[in-house]
Amino acid sequence: MAEINTAEGGSKKKHGGKTRAKKISTKVDLTPMVDLAFLLITFFMLTTTLSKPNAMELNMPKKPPVPEDQVLINEELLLNIILDKENAVWWYEGMTATGLKKTVFANERGIRDIIYWKQEKLQRTYGNKDTMICIIKTTDDAKFGNMVDALDEMDITGVKRYAMQDIQAVELEAIKNGGNPAVQR
Amino acid sequence: MPKVKIPRKSTSIDMTAMCDVSFLLLTFFMLTSKFRPPEAVPIDLPNARSQTKLDKIMTISVDRDGKAYFSLNETAARAELLDRMLKKHPNIQLTNNQKNAFRGLDMFGFSLAEMPGVLALNPEQFKSYKQNGIPKDSANNELAEWVLQARYVDPYLKIAIKGDKISNIKAIKEVLTTMTEKVQVNKINLITTLSGNSQSQVTEPETPQN
Numbered sequence: 001m002a003e004i005n006t007a008e009g010g011s012k013k014k015h016g017g018k019t020r021a022k023k024i025s026t027k028v029d030l031t032p033m034v035d036l037a038f039l040l041i042t043f044f045m046l047t048t049t050l051s052k053p054n055a056m057e058l059n060m061p062k063k064p065p066v067p068e069d070q071v072l073i074n075e076e077l078l079l080n081i082i083l084d085k086e087n088a089v090w091w092y093e094g095m096t097a098t099g100l101k102k103t104v105f106a107n108e109r110g111i112r113d114i115i116y117w118k119q120e121k122l123q124r125t126y127g128n129k130d131t132m133i134c135i136i137k138t139t140d141d142a143k144f145g146n147m148v149d150a151l152d153e154m155d156i157t158g159v160k161r162y163a164m165q166d167i168q169a170v171e172l173e174a175i176k177n178g179g180n181p182a183v184q185r
Numbered sequence: 186m187p188k189v190k191i192p193r194k195s196t197s198i199d200m201t202a203m204c205d206v207s208f209l210l211l212t213f214f215m216l217t218s219k220f221r222p223p224e225a226v227p228i229d230l231p232n233a234r235s236q237t238k239l240d241k242i243m244t245i246s247v248d249r250d251g252k253a254y255f256s257l258n259e260t261a262a263r264a265e266l267l268d269r270m271l272k273k274h275p276n277i278q279l280t281n282n283q284k285n286a287f288r289g290l291d292m293f294g295f296s297l298a299e300m301p302g303v304l305a306l307n308p309e310q311f312k313s314y315k316q317n318g319i320p321k322d323s324a325n326n327e328l329a330e331w332v333l334q335a336r337y338v339d340p341y342l343k344i345a346i347k348g349d350k351i352s353n354i355k356a357i358k359e360v361l362t363t364m365t366e367k368v369q370v371n372k373i374n375l376i377t378t379l380s381g382n383s384q385s386q387v388t389e390p391e392t393p394q395n
Binding site for chain 1 (some may be wrong): 200201203204207208210211214215217218231232233234235236237238239240242247345347348349350351352353354355357358361364365366371372373374375376377378379
């Protein structure tokens with residue numbers, strides 16, 4: 001492919017005894033140099049784009065200035081998800097924290113299936129699964145990773161409306177009692 | 186009939202032009218790229234599917250112990266931020282050396298009261314110094330001030346929270362309430378890393394026909 005041309009015939013003695021220096025071509029094969037340059041270019045290109053961090057967007061609910069401004073919603077649309085410190089996920093439907101069930105983060109048979117199940121249910125009754133509202137709560141000793149997992153589930157299952165909220169005392173008590181309501185009222 | 190002889194041409198191409206171009210590009214990428222600065226605290230990012238890339242951000246890092254750190258990428262912005270903070274807190278006096286030290290800090294986690302002392306440390310001492318985090322509770326919320334001033338410096342900066350996988354949610358929630366209540370920002374980015382297990386191939390649930 002590439003060769004170095006060396007000029008020939010420089011060694012012949014022409015002018016009576018005078019020795020001439022060999023004429024050597026100045027051409028250098030640049031192929032390896034180009035290879036190297038492109039390797040470095042690739043490296044820099046990849047490192048610059050990869051150093052930008054990935055992020056997920058989280059929109060926090062805005063507190064209405066007057067309590068009367070709060071939007072009222074249908075209880076049936078609600079799915080509450082509560083994260084605790086043991087990486088478990090507690091969930092219940094509606095507003096009353098009774099009959100909390102425990103599940104896990106998993107691709108199958110976990111919280112994702114429950115979200116799908118709820119979506120399906122709303123699809124059947126309302127004809128639109130996007131009406132679902134998911135409320136994510138955490139106990140104070142939960143881990144940040146689980147919160148991100150829960151938000152990721154929202155992204156995966158395509159839940160359009162979800163929010164983070166503070167946990168209620170009733171729910172804390174229910175979790176402590178293994179999901180059953182603390183006091184039957 | 187005599188064979189038609191095709192004249193042999195050399196296959197070697199002059200690589201000089203190609204070399205020029207590639208080195209030009211190389212120089213460009215080398216000059217424009219910025220390496221990731223060494224991190225003051227190790228943070229193990231949580232996994233998520235999201236692939237949104239962030240460009241102009243201020244980062245609030247929360248480590249395992251729930252301590253908050255603030256970082257701005259650009260040195261010029263950091264200098265302006267410091268000037269603004271000092272104007273707000275006239276009781277804190279910094280020498281030029283200390284100001285320069287702050288400019289060089291990519292990420293910091295100390296309170297305003299600690300600042301002059303920490304900035305006076307030499308690089309060796311600073312490396313071994315354990316930062317206490319920026320106060321972020323409701324009584325003394327300096328984090329809100331930093332974020333607010335940074336938004337004055339550059340209103341287009343997005344706020345990103347970089348939390349450790351196992352950091353306590355209480356600290357993260359403190360940061361979140363600081364943002365929503367003190368800074369009045371409701372849109373927050375959580376920095377994550379792409380998950381290793383392929384969660385992306387999720388099939389949509391079958392919707393019942395009725």
